[in-house]
Amino acid sequence: xxxxxxxxxxxxxxxxxxxxxxxxxxxxxxxxxxxxxxxxxxxxxxxxxxxxxxxxxxxxxxxxxxxxxxxxxxxxxxxxxxxxxxxxxxxxxxxxxxxxxxxxxxxxxxxxxxxxxxxxxxxxxxxxxxxxxxxxxxxxxxxxxxxxxxxxxxxxxxxxxxxxxxxxxxxxxxxxxxxxxxxxxxxxxxxxxxxxxxxxxxxxxxxxxxxxxxxxxxxxxxxxxxxxxxxxxxxxxxxxxxxxxxxxxxxxxxxxxxxxxxxxxxxxxxxxxxxxxxxxxxxxxxxxxxxxxxxxxxxxxxxxxxxxxxxxxxxxxxxxxxxxxxxxxxxxxxxxxxxxxxxxxxxxxxxxxxxxxxxxxxxxxxxxxxxxxxxxxxxxxxxxxxxxxxxxxxxxxxxxxxxxxxxxxxxxxxxxxxxxxxxxxxxxxxxxxxxxxxxxxxxxxxxxxxxxxxxxxxxxxxxxxxxxxxxxxxxxxxxxxxxxxxxxxxxxxxxxxxxxxxxxxxxxxxxxxxxxxxxxxxxxxxxxxxxxxxxxxxxxxxxxxxxxxxxxxxxxxxxxxxxxxxxxxxxxxxxxxxxxxxxxxxxxxxxxxxxxxxxxxxxxxxxxxxxxxxxxxxxxxxxxxxxxxxxxxxxxxxxxxxxxxxxxxxxxxxxxxxxxxxxxxxxxxxxxxxxxxxxxxxxxxxxxxxxxxxxxxxxxxxxxxxxxxxxxxxxxxxxxxxxxxxxxxxxxx
Amino acid sequence: xxxxxxxxxxxxxxxxxxxxxxxxxxxxxxxxxxxxxxxxxxxxxxxxxxxxxxxxxxxxxxxxxxxxxxxxxxxxxxxxxxxxxxxxxxxxxxxxxxxxxxxxxxxxxxxxxxxxxxxxxxxxxxxxxxxxxxxxxxxxxxxxxxxxxxxxxxxxxxxxxxxx
Numbered sequence: 001x002x003x004x005x006x007x008x009x010x011x012x013x014x015x016x017x018x019x020x021x022x023x024x025x026x027x028x029x030x031x032x033x034x035x036x037x038x039x040x041x042x043x044x045x046x047x048x049x050x051x052x053x054x055x056x057x058x059x060x061x062x063x064x065x066x067x068x069x070x071x072x073x074x075x076x077x078x079x080x081x082x083x084x085x086x087x088x089x090x091x092x093x094x095x096x097x098x099x100x101x102x103x104x105x106x107x108x109x110x111x112x113x114x115x116x117x118x119x120x121x122x123x124x125x126x127x128x129x130x131x132x133x134x135x136x137x138x139x140x141x142x143x144x145x146x147x148x149x150x151x152x153x154x155x156x157x158x159x160x161x162x163x164x165x166x167x168x169x170x171x172x173x174x175x176x177x178x179x180x181x182x183x184x185x186x187x188x189x190x191x192x193x194x195x196x197x198x199x200x201x202x203x204x205x206x207x208x209x210x211x212x213x214x215x216x217x218x219x220x221x222x223x224x225x226x227x228x229x230x231x232x233x234x235x236x237x238x239x240x241x242x243x244x245x246x247x248x249x250x251x252x253x254x255x256x257x258x259x260x261x262x263x264x265x266x267x268x269x270x271x272x273x274x275x276x277x278x279x280x281x282x283x284x285x286x287x288x289x290x291x292x293x294x295x296x297x298x299x300x301x302x303x304x305x306x307x308x309x310x311x312x313x314x315x316x317x318x319x320x321x322x323x324x325x326x327x328x329x330x331x332x333x334x335x336x337x338x339x340x341x342x343x344x345x346x347x348x349x350x351x352x353x354x355x356x357x358x359x360x361x362x363x364x365x366x367x368x369x370x371x372x373x374x375x376x377x378x379x380x381x382x383x384x385x386x387x388x389x390x391x392x393x394x395x396x397x398x399x400x401x402x403x404x405x406x407x408x409x410x411x412x413x414x415x416x417x418x419x420x421x422x423x424x425x426x427x428x429x430x431x432x433x434x435x436x437x438x439x440x441x442x443x444x445x446x447x448x449x450x451x452x453x454x455x456x457x458x459x460x461x462x463x464x465x466x467x468x469x470x471x472x473x474x475x476x477x478x479x480x481x482x483x484x485x486x487x488x489x490x491x492x493x494x495x496x497x498x499x500x501x502x503x504x505x506x507x508x509x510x511x512x513x514x515x516x517x518x519x520x521x522x523x524x525x526x527x528x529x530x531x532x533x534x535x536x537x538x539x540x541x542x543x544x545x546x547x548x549x550x551x552x553x554x555x556x557x558x559x560x561x562x563x564x565x566x567x568x569x570x571x572x573x574x575x576x577x578x579x580x581x582x583x584x585x586x587x588x589x590x591x592x593x594x595x596x597x598x599x600x601x602x603x604x605x606x607x608x609x610x611x612x613x614x615x616x617x618x619x620x621x622x623x624x625x626x627x628x629x630x631x632x633x634x635x636x637x638x639x640x641x642x643x644x645x646x647x648x649x650x651x652x653x654x655x656x657x658x659x660x661x662x663x664x665x666x667x668x669x670x671x672x673x674x675x676x677x678x679x680x681x682x683x684x685x686x687x688x689x690x691x692x693x694x695x696x697x698x699x700x701x702x703x704x705x706x707x708x709x710x711x712x713x714x715x716x717x718x719x720x721x722x723x724x725x726x727x728x729x730x731x732x733x
Numbered sequence: 734x735x736x737x738x739x740x741x742x743x744x745x746x747x748x749x750x751x752x753x754x755x756x757x758x759x760x761x762x763x764x765x766x767x768x769x770x771x772x773x774x775x776x777x778x779x780x781x782x783x784x785x786x787x788x789x790x791x792x793x794x795x796x797x798x799x800x801x802x803x804x805x806x807x808x809x810x811x812x813x814x815x816x817x818x819x820x821x822x823x824x825x826x827x828x829x830x831x832x833x834x835x836x837x838x839x840x841x842x843x844x845x846x847x848x849x850x851x852x853x854x855x856x857x858x859x860x861x862x863x864x865x866x867x868x869x870x871x872x873x874x875x876x877x878x879x880x881x882x883x884x885x886x887x888x889x890x891x892x893x894x895x896x897x
Contacts (some may be wrong), residue, residue: 070830070867199828205833208822209815210806214832217765225760250749268748342834343770343778343866392768392832393866447870468804557753641825643872647829650868673775673864682857685871 003711014537035550037383038098039063046172046509048133048180050102051081051126053333055718058169061504062092065103065122066362067113068167069342070647071702072640075202076119077126079636081196084130084186087155087168089262093200096388097252099370112365114399114532116700118603123697129187133614135184141166159487164208194638197295203390214392216421218349218360224253225269226410226420227276230430231263232530233666236283238262246275258409260402265414269421288527296663297334299524300438300459304332309457309520310507316516321453325444327555333441334545337433337661337668340533341678344392345427348407352377359407364399372401375477376408383408384400395651396532400432401472415472421586425671433668434533435461439508439544445552450515451567458508458541461524463530464491464501470531482633503532507541507707511602512549512567526619528663532650535703539604542707543714543728546599550715551724560715561585571633574600574607580608581629588613594624596715599708607631610649610708613685614716619732623653623685628705630689633696641701642689648705649687654679656710658729680728693730738799739764740808746793752795754788757795758805766806766835770864777863780836781805787843789862807843811891817883818842818856821876828869835861841877849884851877 007015037050044056053061062081077090086557097103103111105122118466121486134154141159142149145166152159159166189195206212231238241262243255251271266272301307316617322328332676348361350373359373366386374381404463407420422430437460444453468491469717509519533539555564561582568575590596613625628645635641658677662669670676714725723732739762743811748757753772758764768792770778774789780788782804783797795873810816818838821827828834837860842857844851849857856877865873 070828073830200823201828203831204823204826204828205819206835207828208819210764210835212831213765214768216769218762219760219765240776263830268752268756268760268762270752278839295890341866343864346766346772391830392833393830395866421769424776426772426794487832510886615865643826643829643869646871647868650870652865653868673771674773678776678864678866679868679870681870682861682865684868700846 026706035100036383037102038264040102041379042154044172046176047652048136049129050097050100051129051142052085052133054172056169056170056172058167058387059420060092062089062093063095063097063103065111065224066105066118067096067362067366067388067391067394068393069113069362069364069398070199070643071246072431072637072661073118074114075640076532076636077122078202079194080119080126081130083192084127085134087157089194090199090223091157092202097329097366098388099366099386110365111367112399114364115607116138116398116702116704117426119698120504120605120700128183131184131186132181135177135181136175137168139170140171140591144171144174178403189599189634195634196638198639199637200642208445209231212390214344215349215361215389216344216347216392218387218389218419220349220351220417223349223419224267224414224416225272226257226263226265226407226418227272228261228263228406228420228424229279229281230424230426231283232636233283233286233289234428235286235288235429235527239282239284241279241281243279243722249275249278253567254414254500255647255711256410256413258413260404260406263406263410265416265418265440267411269419273423286527290501291526291666292664293336293662296436296526297438299526300522303459303522303524304438304440304457309522310519310595311458311518313509313517313519313624316453318455318516318518320454321444321516325452326447327552328439328442328444328546329551329555330442331548331551333439333540333547333725335437336538336659336728337436337528337663338533338655338659339428339431339653339661339676340393340395341427341676342391342393342395342397345424346397346403348401348404348423349417349419349421350404350407350411351658352411352415355379355383358387359384360387360389360403361401362389362398363401363404364391364394365401365474367399368471369404370405371474373408375473376405377412377542381477397432398518400499400531414538415443424673428672428676429668432466432529432531433524435463435530439540439542441544441548443552444547445556449556449563449566453516453550454509454512454514455518456508458505460504461525461528461530462501462504463532463536465525467532503537505541507601507603508545511545511571511600512569513570527666528607534648535603535706538601538707540654540704542599542601542603543710546708546711547714547726548725550598550711550718571602574602577607577629577631577692578610580692581611581627584627584629584690585611586625588627595716595719597712597714597719599712599715601704601707603704603707606630606699606704608704612709612712612716614713614720616717616720616732621657621713621730621732622683626685626687626709626712627691628687629687630705631692631694631700632701632704633694633698635691636698638691639693642700644687645705646687646705649709650679650684650710653683653685653707655711656713656728656730657683660729735795737800738769738802740804746795751794754780754781754790754793754795754798754803758790758803762781763809764805768832770833771837773807775864776833776836776839778833778836780839780863781844782839785843785846788842801835806839811837816842817879817880817887818845820883823881825872825876825879827872827876831867833863833865836871837865841873842881844877845881845884853878
C-alpha cells in the first residue's frame, strides 16, 4: 500500500511541528489580552520593555525569555541585548522571566525553549529591543544634560560626553516620561563588541559555588514532600493498594491516589521515599504488558518488509535507477529507546493559597507549567504564578511536565505546599523516551561516484502523538477535558493519516545531491511514552545516513571525504565544513592502533563535520580525540559554541557506546546508572572545535554537534576491525 | 541525637539516624548546594568531605558522621573567597547546567588536598565516579590541572589565616 503524501507540506504549514522543539503555531494561545508584565519593580526601577529593568544605581536586570538548561542561552541572549543597549552582559543581573506573551519564542509563538532555536529566533528581536532602549536613554540624557545627542556616545552602561561619563541609571526618571522609539538603527556587525567576544558564561560563578538555584532546591514554609509510586508498565491503571501499613510510618501524613499512581506525603523526603518503597500496589494489565524489545524490533521489520510504510517524500523515480547504478547497497540500522537522564531528576513545588497558586520548577515551558497548575487546581491561569529556576539538564525531557500535574494534584488533595521529587529509578523507568528506530536504506551510485538514488524507510514511534497529548492540556487550561480529548484524538488521527511528523525522518535524505529520493515511514507506537531527545530524529537518521555514505565510498574505492564533497554541491555550507574537516584530516597522523572515522550532518540550520580517532582493544571501543568543524553562522559566544559541541559529542558518545533501554513485558528494565551507564571522564575524548567564521545570522548549537559522532565512531571502528556495526550502542562481535 | 561539625560549626540533629546525610544537610540544615542525582552512590552529585575524604552522602547514614567533620560546597572556601578550583571553574567556563558541579568540585578538592599536582590520568581516575550529563569532562580536567598550580599559595594563605 502506498499513499501519496500530498498533505505533508500543508501539515507543516498549518501546525508547524519544529524538529526538536515544541508544537507551535497554536494561534489560540494569543487570544487573551496581555496582562501586566511579571516583573517586580525595584525602588526607582525603570522597565522600558519586558526584558530590562534599569535601576537608578545603574544595576541592569535582564529577564531571560528562554530557559537555561546548560546550553548557555542566558549568556547568549544577554549578549544580544547588551550589544545594542551597550551594556556588558557579564555586568547584568540575570533573572528568569515569568509567564507573559512578550516572552514567547519568536520561532514558536509560545513561551517554550527547544529546537536549538533561541539565538536564531531572538537575534533581531533582542538587538532591536536593546537599540530602542539605548535610544531612549540617549534622549533622556539629551534632555537632562541639555547636550545634543551628536555630542554623546555610549560605553558599557554609561553616556560619554568628552571626558565626562554619566551612568545610564542617572536618566531613568526622565526616560520613563519619554516615548520609546520602535526602530532605532542597529549596529553594523563590524562594530560588535560583545557578540563574538571570548568571554566566560554569565552563570559560571553561581554554578561553581553551590548558589545556583534549581527546582529541587526550593524550600517554602510548611512544605511537605511527596513521592509517587507509579505503574511499572506505562498506561496501566491503579487496581488496588493498601495504605494502612505505611500510614503509621514516621512522618507520613497522607497516602492518596492521583492520576499517575499513589502519592505518599511526609514531612521529610526520606520518610516519603521509605514509605513509598514499602507500599504494595496492584496495576491493571494493558496491551503494552505483552511487549518486549524483541517483539518491537520484529514489528518494525515486518512493517518495512511487508511495505506497510507510507510515502513521505518522493522525487524523481527511484525504482528506475537501480539497473543503471554501478553499486547498489542496502542495509538496516537499529537504534534503541533512550532516556534523557538529566542529572536533576524531575521535581516541582506547588503551593495553593485560596484562589492563588504558585509553582516552582525548571521547565522548558513556563506557560505550560502555569496551564497545568491551573487545569488541575481549577484556579484561573492569571492567578498562577510561575517561578522558573535553573534546569539541571533537560535535553528535551523538561518539555513534558507530568511532575507538575502530580504536585498540583497532591497540593489540592492535602492542602499543603508540596515538594514532589522523582527518584532516578522513576526517571529511567517511568519517563519518556527517544523512540527506537529501524531505518532501511537502499542507495545507488554511478561509476563516476555520484549518488543516483536514495530510498529510505523508517519504522518506529511518532513523538507527535505524545507531544500533542501532553501539550494541549497545558496550553489550553480553560478547555474542558472532553474537548481536549476530542482535539487530541483529532490531531492524532490526522497524524496517522498524514504519514508522519517531520521530526521522525528529518536528516534521513536532505544532505546529498541525489536526483531520485523516496522516503517512507511506518508509524508503530507500542505505548512507550515518547518525546523530543537532543537532536530528535537526527539522533538516529545521521547514524544510518553517514554509515551508508561511508559504505558507498568504500564500495567505490573512493576517499570518504572526496565522495562527500562530490555529492554535496547543492548544500555548499555543509560541503564547506566537510572540506575544512577533510583538510584537517590530511594533517592528522594517528598513533599506531588508532583509526579515523568521518561523518557530517546538517541539523537545526547548522552544519557539522566530525573526525573521531578510535582504538579497539579487547572488544572495547575507546574514542581518544574528536575534531569538530561547525558552521553556525555568527558565533555569539564562541566558547559556548565550543562547549555545546563538546557536550553534544559526549552526549552522543553515551548513546553510541552505552545507551540502551530494554523492554520486558512492557516494563523498562534499566533503573539507575549501574545498568544505564553514562559516559565517564576516563572514556571522554579530547575535543578540538573549529568554528567557521561567518557573517550569517546565528543558527542552532545545542543539538547539531550530536548527530555525526555515532557514525564517525562506527566508521572508525570499521577501519579498526573490519566490522560494520549497524546497531547502537556499538557492540563488537 | 547526632552531633557533628558542619563546615566548621558544631551542629546536632534528631533525624532518624538511618537518614542519608545528603537529606539531613539539604532538608534540615537547608544547605542546597549538594545535589541528589541517583540515590545509589553512582553519580557523585552528592559528594561532600567527611574528615577530608570525598564521600557519596546519598547512601551514607547520618549516624556515620557522628563527631566527624563534614564539609559541603558552601564550606569549601572561606567566606567571600573562592577555592582555586572554583576560580578555575569560572575561568574555564566549566559548568553547563551546573547541577553536578558541586560534586565534581568536592571530588577534585579532596584529590588536590592529598595530591596537589596530579597527572591527567590521576585526575581522570579521581573524577570518574562523578557523572556530568552535559559532558563537561574536558573542561573539568583542564580546570583541575590549572587549579593544582594555585594550590600551594591557597594552602599557605589558609594556614596563615588559621594561625591568626
